[in-house]
Amino acid sequence: MKFKPILIFTGEPNSIFSEILIKSINKIKIKKPIIVISSKKLLIKQLEKLNFNKKIRLLDHKNLQNYQLDNKSINLINIDFNQQKAFDKISNKSKKFIQDSFKMAFKIIKKEKVFRFINGPISKKYFLNKKYLGITEYISKHFKEKNTCMLIFNKKLSVCPVTTHLPLKLVSKKINKKNIQNKIVLIQRFFWKNFNKVPRIGILGLNPHCESVLKYNEDEKIIKPIVLKMRKIGYKINGPLPADTIFLKNNRKNYDVIIGMYHDQVLTPIKTLFEYDAINITLGLPFLRISPDHGPNEKMMGKNLSNPLSLIKALKFLDKH
Numbered sequence: 001m002k003f004k005p006i007l008i009f010t011g012e013p014n015s016i017f018s019e020i021l022i023k024s025i026n027k028i029k030i031k032k033p034i035i036v037i038s039s040k041k042l043l044i045k046q047l048e049k050l051n052f053n054k055k056i057r058l059l060d061h062k063n064l065q066n067y068q069l070d071n072k073s074i075n076l077i078n079i080d081f082n083q084q085k086a087f088d089k090i091s092n093k094s095k096k097f098i099q100d101s102f103k104m105a106f107k108i109i110k111k112e113k114v115f116r117f118i119n120g121p122i123s124k125k126y127f128l129n130k131k132y133l134g135i136t137e138y139i140s141k142h143f144k145e146k147n148t149c150m151l152i153f154n155k156k157l158s159v160c161p162v163t164t165h166l167p168l169k170l171v172s173k174k175i176n177k178k179n180i181q182n183k184i185v186l187i188q189r190f191f192w193k194n195f196n197k198v199p200r201i202g203i204l205g206l207n208p209h210c211e212s213v214l215k216y217n218e219d220e221k222i223i224k225p226i227v228l229k230m231r232k233i234g235y236k237i238n239g240p241l242p243a244d245t246i247f248l249k250n251n252r253k254n255y256d257v258i259i260g261m262y263h264d265q266v267l268t269p270i271k272t273l274f275e276y277d278a279i280n281i282t283l284g285l286p287f288l289r290i291s292p293d294h295g296p297n298e299k300m301m302g303k304n305l306s307n308p309l310s311l312i313k314a315l316k317f318l319d320k321h
Contacts, residue, residue, distance in 0.1 A: 006034050020307070028316065055074065208244070
């Protein structure tokens with residue numbers, strides 16, 4: 001039997017992820033074995049705090065091929081992290097743990113040719129320290145992939161921002177034909193490979209109503225020409241479309257994916273529509289990387305009240321693909 005695990009790094013140690021992880025694996029049956037990268041000591045404390053009873057099986061990362069794995073227990077690769085409390089405030093204290101965990105995950109992905117990877121939510125403020133726009137860019141740079149994109153996926157409707165965690169005043173400088181075309185190509189490849197489908201893509205304009213009081217209008221000069229170009233070579237694509245009306249029911253039903261020019265232009269409506277029923281997939285990597293579509297949620301830590309739906313969707317997706 002080929003070694004086809006789902007590799008999970010729990011992310012920021014002070015988050016809701018340990019809670020939603022146990023809830024997820026208790027609720028659904030996943031055929032592929034799950035391997036978790038985290039701190040054994042901290043995980044035990046958190047499971048006790050949450051009143052979860054789950055056995056932990058410690059693995060040697062150097063000999064993963066030799067194990068007969070199932071999901072009756074947590075298959076754990078330990079990364080040391082000393083913390084007295086089960087949950088504490090998010091701070092710089094977890095930075096080395098996150099770095100070491102990512103390093104371990106990347107090593108396993110490369111050595112074992114692991115194709116499925118989930119990382120839990122991570123505080124960009126403390127971990128990235130303004131060196132990267134987001135975790136998508138952090139992982140992409142490690143694997144030397146310049147052409148990647150963020151797809152917030154739901155089977156009814158997905159969205160993709162051309163720019164991610166970028167200040168609004170810088171967005172227009174990063175809007176260009178090459179960047180938009182790269183996103184379109186990655187999305188088409190993803191849908192064709194995973195669903196044998198040519199997606200219907202709508203591209204939003206940058207300006208309100210796709211109009212501008214300035215002489216230079218990005219919607220006319222950049223977005224419209226690339227849409228026309230891609231349509232000529234067989235892509236099912238329309239735009240530029242006004243962002244204020246595209247998510248109305250009778251408009252959004254015409255598309256599988258809506259591409260926006262900046263982060264909140266498409267993530268705000270998709271989260272309003274589907275809440276936790278969406279997953280964040282990075283396209284363009286040599287493996288499927290997914291993260292639940294929410295943050296560490298520090299206010300909910302240790303309360304056993306968090307919704308695991310996004311992680312459940314991530315696990316189900318990777319179990320099928």
